[in-house]
Structures are given as C-alpha cells and as structure tokens.
Amino acid sequence: MTELTRRHFFGRSALGLGIPALASLLGGELHGEGLAGLPHHAPKAKRVIYLFQSGGPSQIELFDPKPRLKEFAGTDLPDSIRRGQRLTGMSATQLSFPVVPSKFDFKQHGQSGAWVSELLPHTARIADRLTLIRSMHTEAINHDPAVTLFMTGSQIAGRPSMGAWLAYGLGSESKDLPGFVVMISPGQGGGGQPLYDRLWGSGFLPTRYQGVKFRSVGDPVLYLKNPEGFSAEARRDYLDALGAMNQLKLDEYGDPEIQTRIAQYEMAFKMQTSVPELTDISKEPARTFELYGEDARKPGTFAGNCLLARRLAERGVRFIQLFHRDWDHHGGLPKGIPTRAKETDQASAALVTDLAERGMLDDTLVVWGGEFGRTVYCQGRLTATDYGRDHHPRCFSVWMAGGGVKPGLTVGETDDYSYNIVRDPVHVHDLHATILHCLGVEHTKLTFKFQGRHFRLTDVHGNAVKAILA
C-alpha cells in the first residue's frame, strides 16, 4: 500500500488510482508528502539538524574525561583492556601501544554538571540543553564503512541515507524547498577525509529522495540560476510557452507524467526565488553574528552552514545534514583538534541557543558527532608535545539537543581508559532508532521492499534509547 501511495504523487498511476486530489500535484514538489500512516506516533521533533563531524573526533579530548590516564601515561595499553580486539591496519602492527592522556582539561558545567573539555567553551555553556551519550559504539573501524554505516545503516554502500528515508517516509513540510538538504564544510586549508555522494544518496529508493546539496561555490543548488543574460522575465515567458506546449501534449496523450512535469517546472521556477532568499543572510541582524561568530558571514564555513541550517529549519525543511571535515587526528592531535574545535564549537552552540530563543528547539532535534572515536594509545610517534590517535569504534561521544530528548543528561560510561563501555551502550542503529522515534517514526515500520526484502534504516537491529527520550 505504501508504494501505491507514493506513486500517487509522482508515479504513472496517479490517474489510474482514480484519486481526485490531483490538484495537490499542481504545486510541484521534490519530496512531496510522506507515506500514509506516518508518523506512527505523535512526534516530538518535526525536523533534524545533524552536525556530522567527519573523521572521528576524539572523545578523550572532548567529552570523556579520564583523569587516571595521567597515571597510566606512557605505559602500554594492558591486554586486559584491549582484549584482543581488532585494530585498524594503521596501528595493528605498532611495536608498542603507549597510553596518552588528553593534553586538555575538563570541567563540569551547568546544573547538570556535564563534563566538557576546555576546547569547547561555547558548548560547555549549553551543557544543560544537551543529552550527552558517552557510550556510542560501532563495528566499523575505517572511515568509509563507518560514515556509510552512520548515514545509511549499513557499512556496505547501497542503502538509502537517513535523510532519504525520512524524505520518503515523512515528506517535506516546505512547499518550495527540498525536504532533505546537505551542506559541507572543510577543515581549515580544505583538508580532511573525502566524503561521498552516497552519504546522502537514495540507495534503492527513487532518486528524488536523495539529499539536495546546498553549495557555497557556484549555484547554491546545481543549475539553479538562469544563465547570464537571461532574465527572470524571459524565464517567465519561456515557462508560459513551455507549459502551454506541454498542456497540448497532455490533452492529446493523457499521460499524467506530463502533468507532473508541468508542475515541476513551476516548482523549479519557485526554487529560483526561494533558494536565494534562503541563502541571503544580508538581513540577519548583528546579534546573529555575535552568536554564531564572524565566520558565519563566510559562505561554506561550518558557522555559515549552521546559520543556513536554522534558516532551513524555519522554512520547514525536514532533514538538514551538515558535514564538517578533518577530525582525523592520527598524528599532530594537540595542534589539530583545537582548530577543529574552534571551527565548530561556537556555531554548534549558537545553533542550539538560537533555536531555543526562537522557540524551535522543542520540535527540532540537533545531533552532533562523528563516525567513531579515537584510541587511548598513541598512534605513530609519541613525543613530549605531540601524539596521535587511531580510529576507535568501541566507544565515542555524541550529543543531542532539542525535540524529543532529555536535556542535561549524560548517558553511558566507559572504563578508565575510555576504551570499553561499562554502562549503557548505544549502537549506531540505536541512535538511528532514537532519532526516528523523536520524529514519530517506529524504526521497524518504515520499510521499503527491494530484492524481495523489506529493508529499513536499522536493518534488523536497533532500539530507541528509552532513557534519553523526553
């Protein structure tokens, strides 16, 4: 039934099903309405802003303080902690695994007393709004499979991304913007591990559910602008004639696809206005830039993207996916991580604060985190001033804030080495189930039949984490 409902909007069977509500098609849409029967329960959040920190930020330097590491510093990671677990090829054959404590201090913040690193002073100030999960874990130990798992629920490419699932299931609330938008910022100097189209792809869902990338170079949406010398008025003339021609064709052939096409050209025209309006931040008051930082004036920065994320949220965009690159500190961590923190801390906190001030945090879920954590042992050369950390899938930290989750809560605990989880593990699938739950979606019931199987974002796993649900 679900498939039929979808096709009513864009598919060939619109007329065939005899659904009279064809008028709703005439607006033209990218992501349309959702599936019948969704949401499954009353949603707390209407939208998600996912601030993905690509590369694997170190939990040990940011959210998971381990005072005893000072005692263990320089000693080899005990076998009792490592327990023979597999390591990446990048450190598996190291001759030693010396424990290295964080160079950075932690303090407790807010009423909740959440521990936050000195690297994140702004995040520290919103501690009472955060749900901090210090017991995230994953199986993947390399970037590609790990990020792919986070974005699609499977390490092996081919599945739809989380945003695509939600665009498919819940549709868009925005009439002139896509329901799933992606924005990317590099680390300083343009570095970082590469990203891939599939991370916001539609997998086996129809391609229209893939995320639409909003870009800081060239057109904000690919091919959005009319060519130079071709005015909006000329485009109107053009579209009027195009519509009239297509209407003749519709009258002759009766194919509902033609009707949809007419509507989509009108939608394209609307986007030519709505997207520039969205990305035009010239009318934002000075206070905005005090909050988000001056970086927010620069297109393509993480801060700039956070500001756009708020503007997208205001316009009803369902799933706003940010990526910030370059958290992959195999070496040079003491110099690298403060730069990444500086690029992201203020704007991440500002976004939460801004949403709260606008009364939107109640129905917007913000998520912050990377694809895995980092090892307590040093990768590469350990010196008095320098160290690196390899990928660590067995524990890492993610925070959430806003619609559907309990503020001021820290969940989960790791051992003295921040190596193993000792309490309340939360798997990537669990996080997905939780996010879906906040949006009113029962993760086992949002499915799509492909190759004979009813696929879902969480595969055959995952449980919404009851403890953190508000």
Place this chain on the structure above:
Amino acid sequence: MAAACLAAGQTIEFNRDVRPILSDRCFTCHGPDAGQRKTKLRFDQEAGAKIALTGGKQAIVPGDPAKSELYVRLVTQNKALRMPPAYMGHDALRPREIEVVRQWIEQGARWQAHWSFLPPRRVEPPAVRAASWARNGLDRLVLARLEREGLTPSAEAGKATLLRRVTLDLTGLPAAPEEVTAFLRDDSARAYEKVVDRLLGSAAYAERMAIRWLEAARYADTNGYQTDGVRDMWRWRDWVIGAFHRNMPFDQFTVEQLAGDLLPGATVDQRVATGFNRNHRTTAEGGSIDEEWRVEYVADRAETTSTVFLGLTMGCARCHDHKYDPLPQKDYYRLFAFFNNVPERGFIWNFGNEPPVVKAPTPAQEEKLTALDGTLRAAELAWEKKAAAVAREQKRWERRASGPWNITKGMVFHQQPDDPKVFEGGKPTRYGTDAAKFDYRDPITLAAWIKPSTPRGAILTRYDDYFEGSGYGLFLIDGKLRYHFIFRWTDLGMRIETAEPIALNKLQHVAVTYDGGMRASGVRIYVDGREVATKVLFDSQLWPLSHKAELRIGAGAGLDYQGEVADARIYNRALTAGEIDVLMSQEPLEALARIPAARRTGVQSEKLRMAFLDTALTPELDSVRCRLEEARTERNRYFAAIPTVMVMEERKDRRDTFVLKRGAYDAPSDEVTPGVPSAFTQLPGGTQADRLALARWIVSPENPLTARVMVNRLWQMLFGIGLVKTIEDFGSQGEWPVQPELLDWLAVEFVEKGWNVKALLKTIVMSSTYRQSSKAPAELLARDPDNRLLARGPRIRLSAEMIRDQALAVSGLLETAVGGPSVKPYQPAGLWQELAGGGGYQHGKGADLYRRSLYTYWRRTIAPPSMVTFDSPNRETCSVRETRTNTPLQALNLMNDVAFLEASRRFAERVLSTGPKDEAARLTSAMTLALSRPPSPAERGILGGALSRLKQRFADSEKAAMAYLAQGESPRNAALDARELAAWTSLCSLILNLDEMVTKE
C-alpha cells in the same frame, strides 16, 4: 498489479495469487530459513504445508477452508492464536488477501512449484478474433490477453512517431532529418523493416546496448571507496560495445565474461571480457583489513552474477538461509567459492589497475608495438653484427685500460674514498635532502662494503629518526641485513630481511635490489655477491613516499652504526646478479687486463667488457649501441603505456572457502566446495567445478532463469517496465509475470534462435504490439495505468544519457567516435573539491565535450550530477532496474546546464544558418530537427508568440544577448545577429525542454 489485472471469475492460481501472500507474510517463520522455522510447518514446499498438525488438524484441507488451520488462524478473533502473530508486531492479513487464500482452498488448494524454477515452455498462441492485427506469436499472445480483458489494441503510431521511437530505442539517438524524410517517402511494405535492420547494424546500437550493461556490471573509472582512486577498464567497456555490434550470441557473451580466461587457448579478448567481475568497488583506505575487503569483493561477484544472469537475490543468503527462496546459506558460499580463487588483495593500490591485469592493446596499438619490436630486433642485429669489431676494439683498449672503475650506469650516489669509513656511533655522514630521492615504484639498488662490530645499526638510509618512521634504508637488525621502504610503518611499505644473520667484524659486500614492482618478491639481497634467502616481514608497498629525511651513512630510524662502511653506492635501477658480482670486484682494470683472456673468470671478463662499453667505445660503435638502447627504451615505454584491464584469473593453489557466520570474514564455519544452488539441476558429474562450468551451467538448456531474465530486461528497455516488474528478483518475493506465456514465448524464441539479441529485439520492435500509438484514453489509463496489458504503445521518459546525447545530436555537436578512454564533459565547478579536496575536475577540450554519455568519466563517489539527477544508477553496485522520477531539479538541469545551453545555441545556429529564412519555416525546421515532425497550428501559435516575446527581451540588450550566447567552448557563429540568435537559442532550449523531447512516445 497482477491481482488487479485478474478478470472476474478466474480461478485462483497458487503461483500468481497465493504464493506472494504466503511468501511475504508467512515465509519468515514458515519458510526456507531453517534457523527461523518455529515448527515443521512450512509454506514454501507442498509437503511441508500439508503435514499433519497436532490434534489431528491440517493446515490445508482442500475444498474446506473452515477445516484448514491456515485459514482459521488468519481469521480468528483470538489475538493469541492469530497469524501472523500480533505479539511479534505483525499486522493481520488484509481482507482481500484472506479471501484469496479462502478461495484457493475452496477451489482445491492446487499447489504449483515456483514458476521461475520450472523451464520456460512455449505455448501455442491461442486463437484470436482480430487475427489480422497480429504479426507474430508475440502479438497473438498479447491480443489473446486483451480480448480476454475486453480490450482492443490501439492504432499504429504515426510514421514519424514510430521512427523516432524505434530509433531512440535501438540507438539511443534521434533520427536524422534525412532519415525521417527517407522513411516518410518510402511506401514499400518493407520500409519499416529496412529502418530496423539499418538501426541494428549501426555502431550507435552497440553503444546504446552497452550502457545498460555497464550499469548492470557496475562499470566505472574509479575504485569507489573513500579515496576513490582511478582505474582503467575502458578496454573492457569497448569489448562490450564490440560484442553487441557483432551480435555475439548471449550465451557466448555470458561465458566469456564469467570465464573467458578458462576457455581453452583463451585469447586476450576473452581474458579482457572477464573484466566484468573485476568492475566491483575496491578500497585503498589506509588501515583497511585486507581479508575483510577481499571477502567483500568475492561477495559482490557472487551477488552481481546472480542478479544479472539469474534474477536471484542470492545476497539474502549471505548471513543466513534465504527467507523466501530455497537458497540455504551454504548455497551462497558454494557460489561464492567459484569467485574466491583470484590472486588478489583486499587492500589495493590506489593509483591504477590492481592485479591480476592483462595488457589490452587496441588494434592500432598492436600494430605500433609490432613495428617497435621490429625496430628493436633490427637494432639488436645491427649490434650483433658489430661483435667482431667490438672485440677488436676492446682488445686494443685493454692495452691502456687502467684505474679502479666500477659500474656507473644509473649511479645516483657514491660514497667517496675520502669520506669517513669508520663509525663509532653517533656521528653519521650526511649527504643532504636532495640526494638519492626515490619513490615507491622506482627501482633501486643499495650496495656497500661493511664491517659491522655490533648486530644493530643503520648502514645507508634516508629515514626519519624514529624506528617506526618513514623512509628507506639498509639496516642491520639482530645481526640480519634488513631493507625498509616505508610510507607508514603499520600498513604502507615493505620490510624484508635476510633469513640468517651476517658475520660481525668481517668485511663483506652487501647489496639490495628492488625492481619497482611494488612487491617484496621484487627485492633481492646479496651478501658477498651471493643472493641469500630472505624473509618478508611486510609487503604492502602501495603509497608514494614523501621524502623529508636526508641521506646518511651511519644513522637512520633512531639507530646509529658501529664499524666500517665503504664504497656505498645507490643506483636508480635494479642491478642484475652479474652486475652485483662486478660491483664487488675490486681489482683495477689494468690488473684484469693483464690476465690472458682465456684465463679470466666470468666476472673479470664481464667487468672489463662493461668498463670498455661504458667508457671507451668508438663513436661509430657507440652510436650503434645507443640506437639499440633507444629502440629498447622506446619499445618498453610504449609497451608500458598500453592500457591494461583488470581480469579474472585462478590461483594455482585453490583458496579454501567456508560458510561465514553472519557473513563475516573472520567467522568461518563449515568448509564448502564450489557448486550451483541446490534447487537447480546440478553440474554434470565429472565436471570440474570452476567458473567455466558455472558459466556453461548458467546458459545451459536446463537453466530455467537466464533466458527469461535477459528477455525481461530487453522488454524493460523497450516498454519501460519488465513483464516481471521486479527485474532483479525472480524469486517468490518477486512479481509474478504479468503475462507469463509471453515471457516464456520470448525466452524460448531467444534460445531457439541461438541467443540472438538482435533477432529478439527485431521480433519485438516489428510486432504490432510495439508499433501501437502511446496515446492513453482516460478509460484505458484508469484500467491499466502502467500499460501492463499492452493495449497501447510505450510512452516513457528517456534515460539520462539519451537526454544529453539527443541534445548533442539535434544541435549537431555530437562526436560519434566509438570507444577509447573515458572523457570529461562539462561539470559545475568545485564538485570534486568540496567532497574530496585535491585539484578537482578539469573538463576536457574539443571533441571530448561532445562524446556520447556512455563515455563520460564516472567517478563513483562523486558521480556526474546530471546523470544522477536523471536517475542513472550510481555504479556502486549492480543495477538492472530502470527507474524514472520527475523532479524540479531535472527542470533546472535541462534549462540551465551549460551542456544544454550550448546545445541550444548550436541548435539555433543550425536552424538559422542552414534552413529557410522565414520564421514559420524556421519553426518547422527546428521542430523537425528535434522531434522528427512539424509543429501543429496550435503549437506554431505558442512557439511563435514565445519567440516574439523573447526577441523583445533581447531587443535592446546586445550585451545580455552576448552573455547568454557565451555558453560552452564551441565558438558562436558570428555571422548571425546576436539578439536574433539569443532569442532563437532560448526557443531551442524550450524545445529541448518539452515533455515530448525527453519522452519516447
């Protein structure tokens, strides 16, 4: 859909009506997966469904639903008893589904084996009333169904429409204006057939067929994971084009791609064909665990092969027994075993084709290579002819030869006699950061005389001051001589040492050579001129080395050295064993020359000869020798540049295959041998179960699937939707064929005609069914929205590549060259950098911008955006289902992409400069070029009106017009007025955006 097409009063058929319900709702717990079956009752097999239940009950009592537990449990009001169980979160069946089950039981509960596992059989097409409409058996089957449904076929499409349809379908390009004219004028009975034959014979046909195959075969120009390095598989792509062009029978096409390398006397072409199963993605991400990824590649091959040829969802049986089809997990690994014997790595080289590969010269390259071999041979002969003269000259030279000469060719570093030789630790000799730079694919030789006094030290290095650092060098570790070449200690580089320690406090000559081949097997270690046994400690030299450290004797890797080092040398080539002998020979030339020739040792003679050739050859002889060197260098350089293709190959010692628990590489359980799925006829006894046997089984007459799967895809290609809509799934979760007799008729026809693809396509496009008008009257549309009953012709949006190729063709920009390396047409700036940094995408020049889209460079992680916008599969995994969406992003793409704007301008220039001068005739010309038909009066009114408004928009702004026309690299026709051309360009763009333009109708 099948059920919706059911005419009233028909009997319920198990396969069509009941199995889909049982499969979808019951098989998970009462199906093929032994791990999930709760009781012996199972509905995937008749015997299992009809067993006696406790309490003397039966699940199915034919004729009596009320006594049939299956039915009773579906309708019971008792939630605890209801199936599927509510406590597991399952919903009850829908009333319609329950009614189907009830009727089926009532009608006798006749069981059928799963349809696609039975061989196709050709049924005699039934008698039809409108017999004259039918041109062939296909038509009679379609018509019989229509008559049963009370429908009549549509009229034949107009000639122009039909020509455009069949030309797009068979070549992916529009009909050229002269082809339209010729066809409209041709009133002969064979007019249409002549067109079909012409199209099937064209190179464009082969290209059109190839692109769908490339998608199925997940073909691309990059590796696909993470850093997404480049690969070169275009020679395989061109093999596919060639095979379609020559109309290679599909059984042969299958066998060569799956197992061409195993055919007796396999040709290069047949080996190239096996690139099919090397097209899967590979990873070069640092830290990747080799075996984890190698297993993934094998799985991809098994799954792709079953999807493409068998329509089986084998992948569902990777972690457990298949939940719906009779494919136990063991079957998956038996199929996997066929593909598990390739000599390959999981963690691969990021910068080119990963072995095994085959050199695949184009015919032109082959010719050139033969010529170069000839030149080389001639140069060798010329040199051999000079042997006597050379010997004479050498003898003369020997009288005056003197000095401590040794090999200089390729020497890039030499420790001078005055340099320190004795090292007591802590005081290395430094030679700077410019000396002896080497990268990982450069051959190298390190050599020295050493007399170590301790068993640990750095002899000759360019290496960080840290043992696990980066660099290269020759070391002594635990008394063993050791060679390091390290980018990253833990996973990128090589380490190799002598099996035995060398003597301390003894002067000896040591040397290491590396051939540049990225494998430790290309490293040799010599002690006192003797090659010694080695132990490979690490072998993963896959990444360029960035040099920072300086060249030093006596330090490196945090070590120093105690003892002597003398006459250390570095060469930029791998010296031969003979050269190493010469190198350790310290006798001066005059001493050697004094020895009578007959009494010299081999090394002594060799050293004299080398010294003579390198230092004292007469200019005349030297030029002969130089010509030989040049000929060899040129031949080798040319050979090195010849493209390779990654191919399938068998290891000599077969790799064992195990069932992997949960599909995980590190959880092997029972060992398995290669074999075909157990539900089918097995390989003939005595056959060696290898890929060739598998390939032959796939196209054997006993295989019920392959022909059906292929004809179904061809049907999808023409009608937009398969006779089995679930193109990739012919199992019990797949769709029951909407016209089973038709599918079987086509499959049998295909095989009987020798798996002849062109013949089958011709049969279909010649049919009355195909030739119908695609107009859809409202009642017909309501009755059959997806045209499954075929009472009208197909009307579907063109595929991504056709939309662009058509625009190029209409504009006259299209370059029709066939094959060759992939090209880079326009792409919005910055797309590569924003995701992956680096230098970004540089679009090509000239003809490269206008090639057909199947030649577009395909970077898997960042696919060409407009192709993806128009629903092209992403080439990450096998994709066989054609999907089409209809979105605003497509509208923006067609209106504003430089590719389409340039095509619009060239299209307008074509109209304005080649056609008539008056506007009405020009409109006719434009529409005919684009759509093979003139505009109707109403269209003429709309287009004419638009043109005059657009003319006004540009009338007073030549500047705007010029800016608008400056799209693309091709020059503007300066003879045309810019404002006029701008208006026409926008009108031509409008035409390229018409629904009809992007639709085959």
